[in-house]
Amino acid sequence: MALITLTSDIGHKDYLIGAIKGQLLQLDPAFQMMDISHELSPFNYPQAAYVCRNAIRHFPPFTYHIILVNLFEKKPEQLLLAFHKEQYLLCADNGLLNMILEGRPEMVIGLPLDKTAVKNTLHCVRIMGQAISKLAKGAGLLTIGTPDATFTEKNHLRPVFGDNWIEGQIIFIDHFENVIVNITREEFEQRRKGRSFRIVFKRDETIDKISETYADVQEGEKLALFNSAGYLEIAIQKGNAAGLFGLQDFTEQSQNQYLQSRLFYQTVKVFFE
Structure with a gap:
């Protein structure tokens, strides 16, 4: 069956x-x-x-x-x-x-x-x-x-990498308005190489550590962790990260705009120091 x-x-x-x-x-x-x-x-x-x-x-x-x-x-x-x-x-x-x-x-x-x-x-x-x-x-x-039929292919959405940074796109906002970014734990650690880091979004919001669970911070505080699928997640303990920070997920329609100018409400950048 x-x-x-x-x-x-x-x-x-x-x-x-x-x-x-x-x-x-x-x-x-x-x-x-x-x-x-x-x-x-x-x-x-x-x-x-x-x-x-x-x-x-x-x-x-x-x-x-x-x-x-x-x-x-x-x-x-x-x-x-x-x-x-x-x-x-x-x-x-x-x-x-x-x-x-x-x-x-x-x-x-x-x-x-x-x-x-x-x-x-x-x-x-x-x-x-x-x-x-x-x-x-x-x-x-x-x-x-x-x-072996010929079929339409589109490139999957990938982060952009530099020597000391990664720029990822927001690909999903869940039921709790936690924000999922297309940066995996493996990609993060490969680029980090043991260095300290800053996760920057919405121009001036910053997180400088990775939490294991939401309970690692106090109610109302922002945090970053890697979710069960292994992707970077930005959240607020008992809050709505997407709504509070004005973040939106990356869409097919926004891709052309992104190529012309960085959309700060749809991207997250990690700097390694």
Whole structure:
């Protein structure tokens, strides 16, 4: 029986998530389904990549991950089915796939769409579900669609490095308005080399130590730590860091602006001394 996760930017206000699950159960009542999130911000590829990447890696081998994010950035001609590190990913051909994986997948199959069909969300889910059903029943991956299909690629969002600094972008703001930056603990320590440091954001806010937990500081104080996914997080003990400091997450739309001028409310810089 197939284990399927669902991730989307659809939200829960209308019928669509329920209809998606009903569509999949029509194909195979034995499907087991689990939600990752349906509250991703529309058109925010860095956020979607962060959430999917750090959830997917914790699932059992050969789990199927349906990712319904920005399905219709362009008129779709195919969907993608990728296999990477013993996980299956199914998504639109919009560049998100290699952002999630931070590189190319081990194998990618193109799932062609019927040119005469109405290409709405439920039609796309049905194509994905049919592919999952065939694989779960023993079909070979190379028989499902077009092997080694050409697909859209986008560069995953990376920090900028200097000899004595790292500049990262805010990629996620969680339910508590803690701010997640795309600087990993490994990148931080590689550049730090045992030196002291200053984490600077919103022009003049500074943190000069890494905490282990929120309880390391007093209520209302700011702190920095590495979260369970290994990314730098800026928070306020029992407070709302994003709201208080006016910080925003980095989006696809803001990337061109960022290239022209540094957006101080979407970036965090670490100086090593």
